[in-house]
Amino acid sequence: MKEKILKIRENPFVSYFFPFFVMLLLMLLFAAWTGGRFIMPRNLTLVVNQALAVGLVATGAVVMFSTSRMSAAMGGSTAIACIIGAYAFLTTNSTAAMILGCIGGGIFIMLLAIGLSRLLRMDVMILSIIFMTLLLAVQQWLLDGGKNLSLDYAKMKELQNMNLPLTFCAVFVIVCMILLEFSPFGRKLKLIGSNETCSRQVGINTQRMLAWAFLIAGIGVGLGAAVTLMRSATVSQNTVNSMNMDVMLAVVLGGTPVRGGTNAKVFSGVWGAMTVAILTNGLSMVGIDAVWIQAIRGIFFIAVIALSEKRSDVLA
Amino acid sequence: MEKVLLTCKGICKDFGITKALKNVDFTVTRGKVCGLIGENGSGKSTLAAVISGIYPATAGMMELNGQPWKPKDMMESQRGGISIIVQEAGTIGRLTVAENIFLGQESRFRKGFLLDYKKMNAKAGELMDELGIQGISPQTRMMQLNMQERKLIEIVKAYYYAPQILIVDETTNALSHAERSILFGLIHKLADEGNAVIIISHDIEEVLEHCDTITILKDGELMTTLEQGQANPRQIKELMVGRDVEEGFYRTDMDGYSEEVVLKADNITTLREIMNFSLELHKGEILGIGGLSDCGMHTLGKALYGEEPILLGSVKVGKDDVEIKNAEAAVLSRMAYMSKDRDEESLAMNSPIYENIASTGYQKNKSRSGLISLKKEKQYVDTQVKGLKIRCYSNHQLVSALSGGNKQKVVFGKWIARDFDIIIMDCPTRGVDIGVKYEMYNLMYELKKAGKAILLIGEELPELIGMCDRILIMKQGAVSKEFLRSPDLTEKEIIDYMI
Numbered sequence: 001m002k003e004k005i006l007k008i009r010e011n012p013f014v015s016y017f018f019p020f021f022v023m024l025l026l027m028l029l030f031a032a033w034t035g036g037r038f039i040m041p042r043n044l045t046l047v048v049n050q051a052l053a054v055g056l057v058a059t060g061a062v063v064m065f066s067t068s069r070m071s072a073a074m075g076g077s078t079a080i081a082c083i084i085g086a087y088a089f090l091t092t093n094s095t096a097a098m099i100l101g102c103i104g105g106g107i108f109i110m111l112l113a114i115g116l117s118r119l120l121r122m123d124v125m126i127l128s129i130i131f132m133t134l135l136l137a138v139q140q141w142l143l144d145g146g147k148n149l150s151l152d153y154a155k156m157k158e159l160q161n162m163n164l165p166l167t168f169c170a171v172f173v174i175v176c177m178i179l180l181e182f183s184p185f186g187r188k189l190k191l192i193g194s195n196e197t198c199s200r201q202v203g204i205n206t207q208r209m210l211a212w213a214f215l216i217a218g219i220g221v222g223l224g225a226a227v228t229l230m231r232s233a234t235v236s237q238n239t240v241n242s243m244n245m246d247v248m249l250a251v252v253l254g255g256t257p258v259r260g261g262t263n264a265k266v267f268s269g270v271w272g273a274m275t276v277a278i279l280t281n282g283l284s285m286v287g288i289d290a291v292w293i294q295a296i297r298g299i300f301f302i303a304v305i306a307l308s309e310k311r312s313d314v315l316a
Numbered sequence: 317m318e319k320v321l322l323t324c325k326g327i328c329k330d331f332g333i334t335k336a337l338k339n340v341d342f343t344v345t346r347g348k349v350c351g352l353i354g355e356n357g358s359g360k361s362t363l364a365a366v367i368s369g370i371y372p373a374t375a376g377m378m379e380l381n382g383q384p385w386k387p388k389d390m391m392e393s394q395r396g397g398i399s400i401i402v403q404e405a406g407t408i409g410r411l412t413v414a415e416n417i418f419l420g421q422e423s424r425f426r427k428g429f430l431l432d433y434k435k436m437n438a439k440a441g442e443l444m445d446e447l448g449i450q451g452i453s454p455q456t457r458m459m460q461l462n463m464q465e466r467k468l469i470e471i472v473k474a475y476y477y478a479p480q481i482l483i484v485d486e487t488t489n490a491l492s493h494a495e496r497s498i499l500f501g502l503i504h505k506l507a508d509e510g511n512a513v514i515i516i517s518h519d520i521e522e523v524l525e526h527c528d529t530i531t532i533l534k535d536g537e538l539m540t541t542l543e544q545g546q547a548n549p550r551q552i553k554e555l556m557v558g559r560d561v562e563e564g565f566y567r568t569d570m571d572g573y574s575e576e577v578v579l580k581a582d583n584i585t586t587l588r589e590i591m592n593f594s595l596e597l598h599k600g601e602i603l604g605i606g607g608l609s610d611c612g613m614h615t616l617g618k619a620l621y622g623e624e625p626i627l628l629g630s631v632k633v634g635k636d637d638v639e640i641k642n643a644e645a646a647v648l649s650r651m652a653y654m655s656k657d658r659d660e661e662s663l664a665m666n667s668p669i670y671e672n673i674a675s676t677g678y679q680k681n682k683s684r685s686g687l688i689s690l691k692k693e694k695q696y697v698d699t700q701v702k703g704l705k706i707r708c709y710s711n712h713q714l715v716s717a718l719s720g721g722n723k724q725k726v727v728f729g730k731w732i733a734r735d736f737d738i739i740i741m742d743c744p745t746r747g748v749d750i751g752v753k754y755e756m757y758n759l760m761y762e763l764k765k766a767g768k769a770i771l772l773i774g775e776e777l778p779e780l781i782g783m784c785d786r787i788l789i790m791k792q793g794a795v796s797k798e799f800l801r802s803p804d805l806t807e808k809e810i811i812d813y814m815i
Contacts, residue, residue: 182687184678191675194664201623201661202675202730203647262667 016265019255023275030282038282051270051277052165053078053227057243058250059169059176059269060220064110065256066180066264067213068193071113071128074221075244076135079235081105081225083142086149086235093152095159099226106222107215109135114214118207132244140237149235156233165227169270172223176216177266189213193260220269249297250276252304319346321512322367322385322398322481327376329362329536331717336362338536339376344481349503349513351527353520355556355749356721357707359536360516361403364483367514368400369393380480391420397480401470401487403516403720403747409459414440416458417473443472448498463657464495464609471499482506483514486720486747488522492609492775493811500526518721518749520549532556553750565754566782567761570801573601573785578769579651579738580637581620584629589615591793592629597738602760602770604784606777607814612793613773614656617742620771621653622646633738652676652736654727656743656773662727663715670711672726673697676734700729704755720747728756732763739763742773757783777807789813 030038037043057074064071071077081102088094088101113131117124140146159165180186191199192206200206228240252258253275254268279300283293322344329337337359344350352360365371367378369387378385380396387393390400400406407416414437418424425436440454449468458466467487474482484503488496503513503526517523523530530547532539532555539555579597584590589612597603605613618624620631622642631640633649640646646653655661664672674681677696683689697711704725708718715726724747731739741760745753760770760783774780780787787799789810797813799805 178687182690184682184688187671187674187678187688191664191667191671194667194671195661197661198664199675201621201643201653201655203644205644259666262664262671 015255015263016267019253019268019271019275022253023271023278026275026278026282030278030285033282034285038285043281043285047274047277047281049165049231050281051273052169053224053231053240054243054246054250054276055169055270055273056172056227057220057224057269058247058254058273059173059266060217060224061247061251062254062256062264062266062269063176063180063186063189063220064213064217065251065258065260066186066189066193067210068196068260069114069117069124069210069213070258070260071110071124071131071217072244072248073109073113073128073131073135074247075240075242076132076139077106077109077113077218077221078225078228078240078243079139080109080135080142081222082228082235082239083139083149085222085225085229086151087142089151089229090149095155098151098229099222102225102229103219103222106220106225107218110214110218110221111211114210118210143235143237146237151229151233151235153233156230159230165230168223168227172220173266173270176220176269179216180264180266185209185212190260190262190264193264194262245297245301246273246276249301249304252301258305320344321346321381323379324363324367325377327363327366327378328374329359329366329371330374336536337366337373340533340536340538342531342538344512344514345529346510346512347507348528349507349515349526351523351530352514352516352533353518353523353530353552353556354533354539355751356725356747357535357719358533358556358749360533361485361719362536363533364400364485364514364516367393367481368398368483370400370402394420394477394479397477398483399474399477399479399481400483400485401467401474403486406470407458407466407473409457411458412437412454413452413456413458413461413469414454416469417443417454417476419473421476440472443476447472447475447502462610462614464491467491468495468498471502475502479506479511481512481514483516485516486518488517488519494608518747518753520552520750524549524552556750566757566779569761570803571600571765571785573764574599574767579620579631579633579771581631582629584619584631585627586615586619586624587627588612588624589793590619590624593794594629595788595795597769597771599769600764600767601786602764602772602784604780604787605771605773605790606775606780606787606810607790607796609775611790611814613790614742615793616790617653617655617740617771617773621651621740623653650735650737652731652734652739654731654739654741654744656746658723658727658746662730663723665716666714668712669701669706669708669715669718669726670697672715673700673730673733676730680734696733700733704729704752721749721752724748725752728759732759736768738769738771740771740773743775744772745774745776745779777810781805781807781810791815 057078061074084105085098085102089098113124113127117127188199188204188209192204192209196206250272251268254272256264256268279297280293283296320343324340324342327337327340340363342363354360366373369389369392387396417440418436422431425432437454444452452465488499491499506513515523515527524547528544529541531541532552534556576599577596578599581593581595583592583594585592593616605616607613615624619626622640622645632638633640633651638649640649659665674693674697677693678688681688681693681696701711706725707722715723728744745756748756763770772784785801788795789797791814799810
C-alpha cells in the first residue's frame with residue numbers, strides 16, 4: 001500500500017495535475033458553502049476574469065522561478081507597465097500602442113532587474129525588494145502625485161468583447177508550456193534552477209538563459225498589465241496593489257516550488273491564479289470581511305510553502 | 317573478555333519502496349577498528365547514518381554501553397559519544413573553520429551576551445595542532461578551503477567530541493596521502509584509548525591494513541564478519557560483488573595512441589596553483605595527471621575545460637585550434653568534464669536521475685520540430701541507467717536519495733551518454749565499489765579504442781599506473797616528471813616525484 005502511494009506521488013503526471021484537483025476541491029467546497037451560488041455561470045465568469053491578469057503574470061513568473069530566481073516586485077512592475085500602456089494609449093489613442101507599451105514596459109523592468117543583479121552581483125530577490133519601494137515612487141511620479149488616468153471605456157470594452165484577455169492568456173500559457181516543458185530551452189532553465197554550476201558545466205550559457213527567462217517574465221507582466229487596463233479602463237495608485245501577493249500565492253499553490261528547478265510547472269500560474277480567485281471570491285461570498293480574507297490568504301501561503309518544503313524533505 | 321560498546325539488532329531502514337537495510341545485526345567492541353564494506357547501495361552509509369542519528373531506523377533496536385540507543389539527530393549522537401565524518405560535505409561554507417568545529421557548542425565560549433571568538437579560534441588552532449594539521453587558519457571561511465581541507469576540519473570536529481565511537485564514512489578517497497596519515501593516526505589513537513572506530517571504505521587494502529574486523533554488506537543484508545587474519549582481498553571482493561573480479565581489473569595492453577593532438581595547453585597560468593603548464597593530449601590516449609591533492613591537478617582540469625580563468629597562455633582543441641575560454645565553448649568542441657566535487661558541481665541533487673542524465677543530450681535528443689523527443693530522451697537515459705546498473709526504483713527517483721556510488725554512476729552516465737571526443741575525468745571512481753570500478757575501467761578502455769582522448773586526474777596511483785598511456789606527475793602547479801606506460805612502473809618510483 002505504502003509503495004503504491006509513493007509511486008503515485010512520484011508520478012510526474014500526478015504531481016502536475018494535483019494542484020488542479022485542489023482547485024476543483026476548493027470550488028466544490030464553496031459551492032456547498034454558498035448553496036450553489038458560487039458555481040452559477042455568472043460568478044464563474046467573474047472568477048475567470050479575475051484570474052486572467054494574475055494568471056498571465058504568474059505564468060511568466062513560473063518561467064523566472066524555474067531558474068531559482070524570485071522577484072517580490074511583480075506587482076510593482078505590472079503597475080508601471082500599466083501606466084506606460086495607459087500613456088501610450090492616451091498619446092496615440094491606439095489600443096495596439098497600449099498593448100505594446102505594456103509589454104515593452106514589462107520587458108524593460110524585468111531585464112533591468114536581471115541586468116542590475118548581474119552588474120551588482122546581487123540576489124534577484126534582494127534587488128526586487130529594493131525595486132518594490134523604487135517602483136512605488138516611480139508610480140507616484142508617473143501619476144503626478146496620485147492622479148487617475150482614465151482610458152476610453154468603450155474601446156476597452158470592445159477589446160474585452162473580442163475575448164482578447166482570454167486569448168492572450170491561452171496563447172501565452174501554451175507558448176510557455178511548449179518552451180518550458182518540451183524544448184531544450186525550458187529544460188536548460190530548469191537545470192539552472194536546480195544547480196547553476198552543474199548547468200554551466202554541461203555547456204549552458206547561464207547568463208544568456210537568465211536574460212531570456214526574465215524577458216519572458218516581462219512579457220507576462222506586460223500582458224497582465226494590458227488585461228488589467230482592458231478590465232478597469234483606469235490606472236491609479238491602487239491599481240494591481242494585491243498583484244504581488246496574488247502572483248506568489250498562485251505560483252506556489254499551483255505546485256511550483258519556491259526554489260525552482262525541475263519541478264517548476266507552467267500550469268502552476270493558471271491553476272494557482274484560478275485557486276487564488278476562487279479563494280478570494282468564495283470567502284467574499286460567504287461574507288468574510290476583506291481584512292480577514294487577506295489574513296486567510298497569508299495563512300494559506302505559509303501553509304502551502306511549509307507543506308511543499310516538507311514534501312521535498314520526505315522525498316529526499 | 318572483549319567489551320561490547322554498541323549492539324545493533326535487526327536494524328531495518330526503508331526509503332519509500334527501497335529497503336536499504338534488512339534485519340542487520342552489528343556489534344562494535346571497545347578498542348577495535350571495524351571495517352564496513354560492500355557494493356554501492358549495499359547499505360553501509362545507511363547503517364552508519366542510523367547509528368549516528370541521521371536517520372531513524374524503520375525497525376530494530378540499538379544499545380550503547382548496555383543502554384538503549386536511539387539518537388534523535390547527529391548532535392544528540394555526538395553528545396552521546398558517537399561522531400561521524402560523512403561522505404560528502406558536512407560543513408557550512410559561510411562559517412569559519414572554528415565556528416564549524418564548535419557548531420552547537422558555542423555556549424562554551426560565551427562571554428556575557430557575546431561569544432569570545434579569540435578563545436574559540438585559539439582552541440580550534442590548538443586542536444588542529446594536536447592532529448598535525450598545518451596551514452589552515454581558524455578564521456578562514458570554509459568556502460575558501462578545498463575539499464581535502466574541509467574534510468580535515470570534519471576530522472578535527474569529530475576529534476573534539478572525544479567520541480566513544482567514530483564513524484569514518486568513505487572519507488579517505490577525498491584525502492591525499494599526508495591527510496590520510498592524519499586520519500589513520502587519529503583512528504588508531506582512539507582505538508588504543510579503548511574507544512572504537514567504524515571505517516566505511518571501498519579501498520579493500522586500506523580496510524585490511526587498518527581494521528580488526530571486516531563486516532560485509534550486500535543488498536542491505538549482512539553477509540559475514542571476518543577477523544583481520546581470516547580475510548584476503550580476493551575473497552572479500554567475491555563476497556561483495558558475488559563473482560570473481562580479481563583478473564583483468566586494469567587494462568593489460570600496450571596499444572599506444574595516435575599522434576594526432578586533440579587538446580593542447582600552451583604555457584597556461586591561472587590565478588590559483590597552475591604556473592606555465594603545457595600538455596598535449598592525443599587521440600586515443602588516456603593521459604593521467606597525478607600528485608598530492610594540492611599540487612594543482614584539480615585546478616588544471618577546470619582550467620582545461622574553461623571553468624578556471626586562465627591569466628596567461630591558452631587551451632586549444634581540435635584541428636582548427638578552437639580556443640577554450642568557457643565551458644560552453646568546451647562542450648561545443650566536444651569536451652566533457654566530470655568534476656571531483658560531485659554533489660556541488662556535477663549533479664542537480666534535488667532533481668530526478670532522468671533530468672541529470674538527460675542534461676547532456678538536449679541537442680542530441682531534439683526532434684525535427686526543435687522540441688525534445690521524449691522517446692529519444694527516454695532511450696538516452698535508460699541506456700545509461702541499465703548499462704551502469706544504477707540502483708533505483710525508477711528514473712524519476714531523486715538523485716539525493718541515491719547512495720554515493722550510485723550518484724557517481726549518474727555523473728559517469730551523464731557524460732558517457734553523449735559521444736564526446738575529449739573527456740576530463742577528475743577522480744571518476746571516487747566512492748565507487750570494486751564491481752562498478754571494473755566496469756568503468758572497461759568503458760574507459762572502450763572509449764580509448766574508439767579514439768576518444770581521456771584526461772584522467774587521480775589520487776589513486778594504482779589506477780593511474782593501470783589505466784594510463786602516460787602519466788604527468790604534478791608538484792606545485794607544474795610537471796615534475798612524465799612516465800610512459802610500462803608493466804614495470806611502480807608506485808614508489810612515482811611517489812618520489814610527488815613529494
